Amino acid sequence: MNRRTTLLVRTLLFLFLLNSFSLFIYFTHYHSSKPSSSSSSSSSSSSSLKVNTSLTPFSHQTHYSKPWPILPSYLPWLGNPTAPLRSCEAYFGNGFTGRRDLLHPRAGAGWFRCWRSDTLQSSVCEGGRLRMVPERITMAAGGESLTAVIGRREEEELPAFQNGAFEVDGGGFVDREFLVDREFLDRFVPRGEVTRHTMRDLIGKIRIVGGKDFECDEWIEEPTLLVTRFEYANLFHTVTDWYSAYVSSRVVGLPNRPHLIFVDGHCMAPLEETWKALFSSLKYAKNFSGSVCFRHAILSPLGYETALFKGLTEDIDCYGAPAQELWQNPDDHKTARLSEFGEMIRAAFGLPLNIHHGGKPFFGHNVLFVRREDYLAHPRHGGKVESRLSNEQEVFESLKSWVSSYKGCKIYLVNGLFAHMSMKDQVRAIQDASVIIGAHGAGLTHIVSALPNTVILEIISSQFRRPHFAYIARWKGLEYHAINLPGSHADPGTVIKELADIMKSLGC
Template sequence: MSRRQRRLLVRTLLFLFFLNFISLSIYFILHPRPRAPRQTLETLPSSSSLKPWPSLPSFLPWSLSPPPPPRSCEGYFGHGFSRRVDLLHPHSSGGGGGGGGGWFRCFYSETLASSICEGGRIRMDPNRISMTVGGEELEKVIGRGEEEELPRYEPGAFQIEEGEGRADERLADEEFLHRYLPRGAIQTHTMRELVGSIRVVRPGELECSQWIEEPTLLVTRFEYANLFHTVTDWYSAYVSSRVTNLSSRPNLIFVDGHCKAPLEETWEALFSSTRYAKNFSGPVCFRHAVLSPLGYETAMFKGLTESFSCQGTSVHILSQNPDYQKTARLSEFGEMLRAAFGLLGNEDSFIKTSHGHNVLFVRRENYLAHPRHSGKVESRLSNEQEVFDAIQNWAKGQKKCRINVVNGLFAHMHMKEQLRAVQEASVVIGAHGAGLTHLVAATPDTIVLEIISSMYRRPHFSLISQWKGLEYHAINLAGSYARPAMVIGELSSIMESLGC
């Protein structure tokens, strides 16, 4: 090739390169790339990091068709959240809430007059939520007021992306909140106020310091240090996870500023992870968030004031003979609690009684529960130690079978040991008090003996026993003193029924 031909080839290549550069520049000017949401950190954890659901002997499917009738057992304890209301549909390109705009819907229960809500592409800004940080050591916040710990939301504390350009509007108006998240007797209805704070933003306007890819449950607790009320919160969170058909146990975020309490270890065991909303350094976005109703709106709490007929039974009986007046849901939940601590599967009646019958005496003892607590508990049985000692002496004299009296000092035991003690008990006995709420985790053959003073004639534990299908006995006192001989007489009759 001559020198002239080489120069011509180089000029041709340079001309073609320049022409291609001009063409590409014009294309990108006319077809700009869409802006991605601004964010400083994107996390993409694998779904395998979530804890799987355990296999529960009493489990029944939660998607029922047709839906259960109102005020049936399933309406109260199961999937009575059968009316679906969509507030925001996903953009057509997103399908199922996986992108292309946010989505939000609620499942309303006519029976409980409350809703479970869920949505996608939701942003939480902790700086717009007024409350204490939460998770502190109890001793460091003594005297702090409850009003400081419960959330108050500014408009836009939560945002949701809308796929069609609508912006700066409330997601839910007052009519929706009144109909599907009614305040009822709850003066500070935090879930209602959370939904009321949600504002719609345009695509690309969700500015987040972190994205959470996995399903996350948002929970606000009220009486977080009381076992009965905490169990209602656990149950509500469990039901919310099942009704929204989560394939694994979700993450959990406390949208409250309570200090760290001993009962928190069960939240950590039940769900994949726990964290406080105020622990996030900036706005955080959720691909899938689930809002759990308040514990006050569960059947266990409503059963104290509403009269409804519901009897606990086995899942085997229900599968053979469906009955809307019977339930195995509370047994299913009790199995979930035991499974969370690795205790499920050890309740075989032979194993349970191979070393004799355990009589678990649930005690009331002084302990510091929360910043406003004196550390002293009310006496429900004025001679509790006398009764306990008498039962121990009586048990030592039994010849027909071995009776082990277990000292149930729950306030100073880890939750796993508390649940183990309940699981291994043939008889649970105790004065009316929150410790008896552990009956939700009792095995079907457990017998209950409650000692009730005249000042505390309340149906909490007779109802839980009924809803679990447990044999229940009560000793009603004229005051708060129980004659040991009377308690031993009732206990002897129970043990005779067990062959002792």
């Protein structure tokens, strides 16, 4: 056998073993995540439960669900009950290891369980044969054009649930009216600082009904994610919702990207473009004219309960690191989860994942200046954004003049007018940038999609000294610089000097 044939045989053998290992991991996790046939309702790890292979929430797939993309920073999401309470995996990955089975399946009836994170004080809940009755949810229809609902109050857009707004099939044995009690809610879905905790209210109103009373006008066979948004027009808060939805999908081990239903009455917003890209489909709860039943529904926690939001008030001692490094040398103070999530956003838009910044590029460096502009965001918004940099245009023009006469490598100054760009183009601009400059504002949240060697330069006025983007940069392992202003006016020369130092560090 010649050398070329030997190499071919080894390659084929390696691919066969890799594929076999991947299938083993998938089916091991998939089967261990199915509902148990045990009648006990105590909290336990899924690995210690007997599997009922005759019951599966994925057994009637009828419509197309998008596959998960292959992400360079992906690490397995299998539960790790030994992870320390405040480890980075507990904050950003699968720290949902406390399990409570509230309804075990019996002979084709429904089931419901929750996975709790003691670190985040939050839960991911899921159930099968769950029925939604939209007429028992009081809220606006949702999904309307912004101009059609100007002036509508926020109270009209957030859901108010009547008893039985959601019901689960109890089969032939119903021993109580409601699925959960107050003690369970306080333990698994605590209200915390959220005044109106919609997911807690939803779970608290779920009724158990007998199988003969479980009738549906429509069935959804594919795994479906139920999400309630609050500050849906603000990028930072929407990213926390995206992250919570992504984590929920991974924690319960979905083999494909779930379909999505907004259980809120907010109008249509530009950020829906990313929701639609990330998940398989999108509908509003009030789009359904009658009762709708889910073969498998997942309830995503509020974005306020993610590490991205909690990190503003808690000291989350985590630093970004390459997934390959953590695979070989696990470290409780390092994470690749935000990098994985950023890759997920880029992949959802069909952007390449195999590119990276490094060294002196042949065609030069993109320097992205993220701008803030007046725009109409939601029905209660007057169309005016709060100025974070009073002389933004002056700073931009000064940078443009400096770049045009720079004697080092070629620099392209990109005018980041995000209010006039699609979400895909915004993410592409972030991906293509070697350096991202901007005043403190929600648009900088896009750095979750930045490449590993991207440098961040934030200009911070005295009124907005908040740690949002310094933390995101740290959790992603990005180089971060800040210019703290005494007011809201920046000296263009100071910004240019800071950028010049950064470009030199990039070998430019």
